Every structure is written in C-alpha cells, then in structure tokens.
Amino acid sequence: MAEKGYTPPRVWKWEAPSGGKFANINRPIAGPTHEKELPVGKHPLQLYSLATPNGVKVTIMLEELLALGHKGAEYDAHLIRIGEGEQFSTGFVAVNPNSKIPAMVDRSVDPPVRIFESGSILLYLAEKFGAFLPKDLHGRTECLNWLFWQMGSAPYVGGGFGHFYVYAPEKYEYPINRFTMETKRQLDVLDRRLAEVAYIAGEEYTIADMAIWPWYGGLVLNEVYGAAEFLEAHTYKNLLRWAKEIAERPAVKRGRMVNRTWGDPSEQLHERHDASDFETKTQDKLNPTQENVE
Numbered sequence: 328m329a330e331k332g333y334t335p336p337r338v339w340k341w342e343a344p345s346g347g348k349f350a351n352i353n354r355p356i357a358g359p360t361h362e363k364e365l366p367v368g369k370h371p372l373q374l375y376s377l378a379t380p381n382g383v384k385v386t387i388m389l390e391e392l393l394a395l396g397h398k399g400a401e402y403d404a405h406l407i408r409i410g411e412g413e414q415f416s417t418g419f420v421a422v423n424p425n426s427k428i429p430a431m432v433d434r435s436v437d438p439p440v441r442i443f444e445s446g447s448i449l450l451y452l453a454e455k456f457g458a459f460l461p462k463d464l465h466g467r468t469e470c471l472n473w474l475f476w477q478m479g480s481a482p483y484v485g486g487g488f489g490h491f492y493v494y495a496p497e498k499y500e501y502p503i504n505r506f507t508m509e510t511k512r513q514l515d516v517l518d519r520r521l522a523e524v525a526y527i528a529g530e531e532y533t534i535a536d537m538a539i540w541p542w543y544g545g546l547v548l549n550e551v552y553g554a555a556e557f558l559e560a561h562t563y564k565n566l567l568r569w570a571k572e573i574a575e576r577p578a579v580k581r582g583r584m585v586n587r588t589w590g591d592p593s594e595q596l597h598e599r600h601d602a603s604d605f606e607t608k609t610q611d612k613l614n615p616t617q618e619n620v621e
C-alpha cells in the first residue's frame with residue numbers, strides 16, 4: 328500500500344516489480360511473451376490449467392461428468408505453470424487472450440471451440456452434456472445467479488483478501504480490513520443461503536456448487552490462504568456442513584488432484600491423460616523419493 332502522503336503521479340509508469348508473490352509475472356500489457364504451441368492429447372476435450380481454485384472448478388466438473396457416465400467428457404489436462412509465465416505463450420494466448428487458467432479446447436466439434444473463463448467453461452460443459460444445470464426456468468436461473476455471483480465476488484477474496492493477507496510484500500492494515508470485511512460478508516451470504524437449501528441453487532448439486540466450493544469451501548476448510556481462524560470459519564455452520572459434504576464426493580477428490588504441483592505427493596497428478604493416471608501417475612508413484620515441493 329502507499330505510504331502516508333503518497334500522491335499518484337499524473338501518469339502511472341511501469342517500473343520495477345513491486346515485490347510480493349507473483350510480482351514477476353504481473354504486467355500492465357496483454358499478449359504473448361514467447362512462441363510456443365500447446366500440446367494436444369488424444370481426447371475430445373483439452374484442458375490447460377493448474378489446480379488453483381479457478382482451475383479445480385473445471386476438473387471437478389469433468390470428473391463429475393465422467394462419474395455420471397458421459398464418455399464424451401474424457402479429457403487431457405495439461406499443466407500450465409503460471410509462476411513460470413506459461414500462460415503467456417502464443418499457443419495459450421490463442422486459446423485465452425486473457426492469459427489466465429483455466430482454458431479449454433473442445434476438439435469434438437469442427438472447427439474446434441475455445442472456451443475460457445471458468446464460469447463459461449462450466450456452463451459450456453453443463454449445456455453440452457445436459458447435466459448439473461437445472462432445466463426448468465426457476466432452477467436454471469437460480470443456478471446461473473449463483474454462478475455469476477461467484478465470478479463477480481471471488482476476485483475480492485483472491486485479488487483482495489488473499490493478496491493482502493498472504494502475498495503482499497508486507498502486511499498493511501487498511502486493505503486487510505477492507506477485504507476481510509467483504510470476504511466475511513460473502514461467507515455470511517452463503518451461510519444464510521445454505522441454512523435454507525441443501526445446495527447453492529436449491530436441492531440439486533449443480534455447477535454453482537462446483538464454482539463456489541473451491542474458493543469458499545476452501546476458505547472454511549482452511550485449504551485456501553490458511554485463514555480459517557482469522558475469518559472465524561467455525562461460525563459459518565451451514566457453509567461448513569455443505570463444504571464438508573462436497574469434499575467427500577469421489578469426483579471432487581479426483582478433480583482436486585489434477586494439475587496440482589504442491590502439497591502431499593500422493594495428491595499431485597501433474598497431468599491427467601487417462602482415468603488410470605489417478606492410480607499410477609501421482610507424484611508419490613512417479614517420484615517416490617521426492618519430498619513435498621512446488
């Protein structure tokens with residue numbers, strides 16, 4: 328944050344990185360930094376991602392679709408290491424001009440379709456397979472209400488709260504207060520909603536749950552930012568009930584492992600090209616001597 332008395336210049340200039348995690352990949356311009364094509368696997372759906380909360384939304388959806396028996400949802404998940412700037416390759420920018428994971432290509436249609444923004448990917452898959460999106464007017468609209476709520480709200484959690492609570496070079500009181508207030512307000516919105524219904528959009532598990540769980544379930548289960556105590560997560564009882572129930576779904580357990588490069592090696596599946604990879608290609612199997620490393 329600015330020191331006391333800081334006056335912004337008339338025109339902002341891009342100078343040295345400001346410090347803090349991810350400072351090296353932040354730029355005020357878009358577009359590619361280097362030439363490189365994306366790999367293409369054998370399945371209809373090609374996912375380019377990393378297991379951050381935004382990435383996990385999509386791998387959960389794909390695993391849920393496969394669990395329902397939708398064979399057309401078979402996918403290759405290619406790892407994009409955002410800390411190393413792989414989202415700025417020419418290949419990635421052609422799929423997502425916004426250079427953010429997750430990004431997907433559906434090669435089962437001619438010409439192939441690109442899909443970016445996690446909410447757009449969830450909606451695309453829900454419509455393509457006719458699953459996890461209610462068909463009646465009221466149910467569908469409520470599901471989309473919450474899907475879009477997530478897309479608009481989570482940046483205050485990720486770019487606001489998480490950035491200043493964890494990643495900024497120093498702890499600054501003003502932005503931490505500002506974004507903690509908003510994050511707690513959002514947690515309360517969800518907690519009140521989940522006092523009334525089993526799942527976010529009603530009595531059915533939908534893409535709204537898949538979009539919201541990785542961020543807000545992650546916060547109250549202490550898996551995102553290690554901030555559960557700070558945020559008094561235990562007070563959001565209905566949200567915790569829902570978060571724990573979803574965490575137990577087998578497809579959610581699998582989806583969380585895909586493109587994950589940190590944590591327990593047995594839960595890291597860097598790339599997923601076949602359903603059997605969960606049994607044979609996690610890091611503990613590929614690299615038995617490796618410790619927990621990024």
Ligand SMILES: N[C@@H](CCC(=O)N[C@@H](CS)C(=O)NCC(=O)O)C(=O)O
Pocket residue numbers: 352379380381382409414426427428429443444445446
């Ligand atoms: N609104 C986007 C957000 C995606 C996003 O912020 N992705 C982050 C990782 S969680 C990213 O790729 N960051 C790389 C960068 O900013 O260069 C979505 O939901 O898909």
